[in-house]
Amino acid sequence: MTQRILVAADDSPAGLEAARWAVDLAGRYGAALRVLHVLADSDVTRALGTSGSPGLAERRREAVRSLFHHVSGLAAAAAVEVETVELSGEPAHRILEQARGWPADLVVIGRGERHEAGGPWVGKATRMVLEFAEQPVLVVPAARSRDRGHVARHGGDH
Template structure:
C-alpha cells in the first residue's frame, strides 16, 4: 500500500514551505499527497464584503484557494509525485480532521507562519485544534524564515 500525506494548503506564506517539504518527502518515500484547501465559512467573506463595499470578495477568496492548489500541483508534477486536490468549505480544523478520518493519511503536514501572533502563539487557532484532535501524526513545517533565530554577528 502506498503511503499518503495530507497537506493543509491554505492561502498563507507558510503553505509554500509545507508544500515543498511534503512534496520532497513524498518523492523520497514514493508516497502520494492529498492537498486540502478549506474556504472558511462565509462569515468572514460577508463581513469583508459589507465593510469594504466590494462585492467580489468571495470570488477572490475562491480564486486564491484554487491558485494555492494549482501551485502545489505544479510542485508535485515536477517531482513526479501523485497528487489529489480537495476543496472543502466550512471550519478549517473540522474539515481537515474529517478528511484525515476519511483517507487515513500516514502524516498530516501543515505550515507555521513565522509572523508573531497575539499572545505569542506559534500557530493559528485552527492549526492548534488539528494538533489537539488529530488521530494521525502531524508535522508542522516552519515558514521560510524564523524571526526567533539569533542574528548572526
C-alpha cells in the first residue's frame, strides 16, 4: 500500500524530524523514498540573487547539499534507497506537483516552529499540502530536545 514516500525537508528542526520519520517509515514498509527540498522563490530571494551576491547562492547550494547528505546518511543506516530532488518556486505547489507526478503514496512534511495564541502554528505550505494533496499527509513537529536524533521504533504506533 505504501510504496513511495515523499518527504519535503529543510534544515529546520521540524524538517529534519520529518526526514527521520520518512526514513523510518520507508524502512518499515520497504518503500522508495524521495527527499524534496524547495527553495522558495520569494521577492526577497529574487532581489538578493540579482544584487550580485554570488556568495549567498553558493551558501544556499552548500546548505542543500548538507541536508541531502544528512538524510542520505540516515537512509543508508536504515538500508533505505533515497532519491533527492531540489526545486525552486512556491513550496506547496512544488510539493503537490512532486506528490502527483511521481506519484507518492504518502507525503511527510514538517510543522512550523512558531506558535500563535498559545498553540502550534501550521504554515502556509503545510496547510496547502494538507488541503490539496491526493494522498495521506503526515505532519511532523520538531522533536523534543531529549528525543532529537532518534526515531522511535515501537510496535507500529508513533
